[in-house]
Amino acid sequence: MKQKTLLAAKNAWQEAEAILVGSGAGMGVDSGLPDFRGDSGFWKAYPPLKKLGVQFEEIADPHWFKKNPALAWGFYGHRFNLYRKTKPHEGFKILLEKNCEEKIPMFIFTSNVDGHFQKTGFQENQIMECHGSLMHFQCIEECGQPIWPIGPDLHLQINTDNLLAKEPLPSCPQCGSLARPNILMFSDFAWNSTRTYAQRQRFEKWIDKLNNKKLLIIELGAGTNIPTVRLTCEEVYQSTGNQFIRVNPRESKCELQNTLSLPMGAKDAIKVISQKY
Ligand SMILES: [Zn+2]
Numbered sequence: 001m002k003q004k005t006l007l008a009a010k011n012a013w014q015e016a017e018a019i020l021v022g023s024g025a026g027m028g029v030d031s032g033l034p035d036f037r038g039d040s041g042f043w044k045a046y047p048p049l050k051k052l053g054v055q056f057e058e059i060a061d062p063h064w065f066k067k068n069p070a071l072a073w074g075f076y077g078h079r080f081n082l083y084r085k086t087k088p089h090e091g092f093k094i095l096l097e098k099n100c101e102e103k104i105p106m107f108i109f110t111s112n113v114d115g116h117f118q119k120t121g122f123q124e125n126q127i128m129e130c131h132g133s134l135m136h137f138q139c140i141e142e143c144g145q146p147i148w149p150i151g152p153d154l155h156l157q158i159n160t161d162n163l164l165a166k167e168p169l170p171s172c173p174q175c176g177s178l179a180r181p182n183i184l185m186f187s188d189f190a191w192n193s194t195r196t197y198a199q200r201q202r203f204e205k206w207i208d209k210l211n212n213k214k215l216l217i218i219e220l221g222a223g224t225n226i227p228t229v230r231l232t233c234e235e236v237y238q239s240t241g242n243q244f245i246r247v248n249p250r251e252s253k254c255e256l257q258n259t260l261s262l263p264m265g266a267k268d269a270i271k272v273i274s275q276k277y
Contacts, residue, residue: 023111023229033086059075065178070169073156113129130229133183137181138179210240245261
């Protein structure tokens with residue numbers, strides 16, 4: 001990486017009057033969360049699924065909640081427990097300080113479902129979670145119960161040998177049917193999108209109200225497999241952005257003009273960029 005690029009990124013950070021943070025899987029990996037890319041990464045995190053030969057795309061399919069609720073909740077419950085006990089890395093805190101102490105308006109657009117921006121202290125109304133959140137549940141029978149946030153004392157017991165969750169499994173407070181995470185899964189036609197839709201409206205309003213503020217878009221660890229975060233960041237940059245920094249250890253290249261590519265991890269990039277001279 002050229003020193004010139006790094007310097008330009010630091011300048012962009014200092015000069016920004018508003019910041020859109022686009023966050024993908026790489027942001028969570030830096031907190032120590034597993035990387036699901038490829039079977040080896042996924043199966044390393046879930047040995048019982050390796051034994052069964054079940055890949056990420058297969059287990060992240062809502063039909064398991066009907067076919068084998070204990071296994072579906074074994075997988076999501078394990079992730080839930082992991083997200084809850086993992087501390088977001090210091091890059092999250094640096095972003096929050098920029099927002100709260102330096103009073104730089106900030107919006108988070110993330111594909112991560114771990115709730116780690118909220119955990120850091122960001123407000124609900126400045127976050128859009130495009131794939132939903134594992135910290136929120138919905139009723140599998142779609143009985144009319146709105147999406148609900150998970151209480152602080154939920155802890156799911158998972159048998160680590162076979163990845164089966166123990167009873168009682170989470171249930172709908174209204175009708176008592178099985179609950180499922182409010183995450184957009186693969187082949188998921190029953191995902192309740194109302195919460196994410198409301199977030200999208202707040203996101204659009206935030207963009208509309210920028211009024212010629214110098215907007216920095218900083219994209220952190222967003223992959224090309226499901227490119228929602230990348231595309232959103234590029235779109236905003238093209239319509240209202242002033243500067244664009246793409247941070248990714250492997251795929252930092254950007255075809256758009258006058259963009260900055262930092263081939264490094266999210267946490268390190270935030271630390272370096274935010275360092276005072
Ligand atoms: Zn229900």
